[in-house]
Amino acid sequence: MKKKVVTKTKAPAADPALMGLAEAARAVAQGKVTSQALTEACLARIAEWQPRVNAFLQVEAEAALKAAKAVDRARKRGAALGRLAGVPLAHKDMFYRAGKQSSCGSAIRRHWKATETATALQRLDAEGALDLGRLNMAEFAFNPTGHNVHYGHARNPWNTDRITGGSSSGSAAAVAARMVFGALGSDTGGSIRQPSHYCALVGMKPTWGRVSRAHAMPLSYSLDTIGPMTRRVEDNALLMEILAGADPLDPTSSREPVGQYVAAAKSGNVRGLKLAVPRRYFWDKLNKPSAECLEAALKTFSKLGVKIVEIAPPDMEAIAAACMVMVSAETAALHAPWMRTRPHLYGDLARMRLENGLALSAVDYIDSQRWRGEAIAAFLTSMGDADAVFAPVADRTAPGIDETDTAGRPQAGKIVATLTRLNRPINYLGLPSLAVPAGFVRGKMPCGFQLIGRPFAEAMLYRFGGAYEAAQPVYQTAPV
Amino acid sequence: MKKSAKKANVTPLPPPAKAVAALPPPLIAGMFAEAGVLLRPGRADTIAASLGTALAKFREQSVRLPLEREPGLFPVLVAEAKKKAKRK
Numbered sequence: 035m036k037k038k039v040v041t042k043t044k045a046p047a048a049d050p051a052l053m054g055l056a057e058a059a060r061a062v063a064q065g066k067v068t069s070q071a072l073t074e075a076c077l078a079r080i081a082e083w084q085p086r087v088n089a090f091l092q093v094e095a096e097a098a099l100k101a102a103k104a105v106d107r108a109r110k111r112g113a114a115l116g117r118l119a120g121v122p123l124a125h126k127d128m129f130y131r132a133g134k135q136s137s138c139g140s141a142i143r144r145h146w147k148a149t150e151t152a153t154a155l156q157r158l159d160a161e162g163a164l165d166l167g168r169l170n171m172a173e174f175a176f177n178p179t180g181h182n183v184h185y186g187h188a189r190n191p192w193n194t195d196r197i198t199g200g201s202s203s204g205s206a207a208a209v210a211a212r213m214v215f216g217a218l219g220s221d222t223g224g225s226i227r228q229p230s231h232y233c234a235l236v237g238m239k240p241t242w243g244r245v246s247r248a249h250a251m252p253l254s255y256s257l258d259t260i261g262p263m264t265r266r267v268e269d270n271a272l273l274m275e276i277l278a279g280a281d282p283l284d285p286t287s288s289r290e291p292v293g294q295y296v297a298a299a300k301s302g303n304v305r306g307l308k309l310a311v312p313r314r315y316f317w318d319k320l321n322k323p324s325a326e327c328l329e330a331a332l333k334t335f336s337k338l339g340v341k342i343v344e345i346a347p348p349d350m351e352a353i354a355a356a357c358m359v360m361v362s363a364e365t366a367a368l369h370a371p372w373m374r375t376r377p378h379l380y381g382d383l384a385r386m387r388l389e390n391g392l393a394l395s396a397v398d399y400i401d402s403q404r405w406r407g408e409a410i411a412a413f414l415t416s417m418g419d420a421d422a423v424f425a426p427v428a429d430r431t432a433p434g435i436d437e438t439d440t441a442g443r444p445q446a447g448k449i450v451a452t453l454t455r456l457n458r459p460i461n462y463l464g465l466p467s468l469a470v471p472a473g474f475v476r477g478k479m480p481c482g483f484q485l486i487g488r489p490f491a492e493a494m495l496y497r498f499g500g501a502y503e504a505a506q507p508v509y510q511t512a513p514v
Numbered sequence: 515m516k517k518s519a520k521k522a523n524v525t526p527l528p529p530p531a532k533a534v535a536a537l538p539p540p541l542i543a544g545m546f547a548e549a550g551v552l553l554r555p556g557r558a559d560t561i562a563a564s565l566g567t568a569l570a571k572f573r574e575q576s577v578r579l580p581l582e583r584e585p586g587l588f589p590v591l592v593a594e595a596k597k598k599a600k601r602k
Binding site: 241370377406410451 | 564574
């Protein structure tokens with residue numbers, strides 16, 4: 035395939051699709067732009083970008099335009115509008131909507147229709163958000179590349195020969211290409227943070243239990259989290275404020291009070307705060323250009339008055355291994371019935387990963403649950419009095435689609451296996467982690483960092499992320 | 515027997531099982547057969563190499579787990595959040 039060269043430019047303000055999510059919501063509320071204009075702008079971007087990045091599985095243009103016009107009429111009447119009124123979003127195809135298809139990126143569920151609506155979608159709906167359609171994803175949310183043999187691979191808008199990352203591949207491509215203002219993703223072992231890193235997005239993997247998982251496709255009960263993917267920190271914080279909180283439909287959702295995330299993202303003041311840098315494990319395999327990008331990001335934090343301290347984390351290899359045991363056992367249990375009766379309907383990569391856990395004993399699985407409390411205590415102790423941990427999201431920028439295609443390339447499996455090594459341990463620990471775009475490596479491909487927080491300290495992560503973004507506004511550069 | 519172990523009247527634990535034995539391919543074949551899932555040729559070796567290595571690494575920790583009840587993840591998270599609230 036001939037290599038496509040994607041250049042980038044400062045985003046012109048003339049196209050409403052290039053606004054931030056919170057900015058767009060304010061503009062609709064103040065009558066500066068209509069929801070119809072926002073929706074038409076997004077649809078124009080979809081027409082331009084969908085053939086290049088394959089982000090959508092289905093676009094619901096007519097329904098979205100109808101809903102947009104209803105919001106515009108309501109505003110004219112002076113009706114109270116929700117915080118997301120008239121703003122077009124779209125979501126990974128694993129958030130169920132009653133009466134609608136939800137393929138979960140699979141052939142097995144190609145024609146399956148949900149009977150309930152995910153709590154996360156209900157909360158966005160209640161604030162007036164529009165839903166532009168269903169987004170591509172890794173089959174059953176269980177590969178980290180964005181390859182999908184059933185619906186076609188998602189492609190990275192910054193270079194369409196590169197992967198988006200996964201499993202929230204369509205969410206990353208759609209938001210990065212400015213086809214929508216934000217999207218939901220899910221993160222069981224890095225599926226929000228890693229595609230955010232590869233596509234210059236802000237992605238929140240919240241504390242386990244912070245966001246209800248009711249009527250969203252399960253992958254691994256003990257590790258699944260749901261979170262937003264956006265271009266700006268404030269936008270992400272706004273979605274999280276709406277999504278977070280207890281839900282009677284999800285008994286694992288937490289009753290801890292929801293933080294003031296937007297205020298934190300906009301505070302801009304991080305002077306005197308402390309960031310911990312765990313070089314061991316996290317920097318071991320980091321390539322040089324990415325390391326340089328992260329050092330520059332640390333310098334930015336220093337200039338903002340943040341104290342940087344080096345820490346020695348606990349045995350992260352063991353934590354990553356424990357996570358692998360846990361996720362393998364739980365996914366295998368969920369998929370065993372289909373693996374018995376219709377294994378041929380799985381793509382090879384998904385089947386390979388999903389069946390691994392059948393080889394595990396109950397004792398090993400239970401031990402992976404038993405060690406969890408001890409592991410989290412050790413990690414929190416290693417943080418000392420730091421307010422958050424600063425770490426890479428991945429060892430490098432987005433690899434090539436061919437390079438990571440496991441179909442007929444056994445060596446690709448080795449690359450794929452390492453893609454989420456810096457994310458998985460944080461899922462095991464249940465801690466919140468925010469991926470933030472740091473900049474571009476050699477002026478071309480995006481590179482980000484993750485801020486790992488204490489339990490339920492999402493607000494602190496938004497505070498750091500917002501301050502960094504004010505100093506380094508990566509979102510101002512858009513792929514063209 | 516070590517002097518300290520003799521004194522405490524306990525038998526020292528044997529060393530953990532060797533890493534290479536974490537998931538032998540015949541065991542994997544048996545587990546798949548029991549689950550009623552087809553094991554494709556060569557897969558047992560692949561699983562032994564990938565998941566088996568992770569399992570061996572994890573068992574270095576899990577063999578040290580005490581008999582006592584473990585708090586698990588969720589109570590630890592909540593306790594930490596409460597500590598944070600108190601500090602404020």
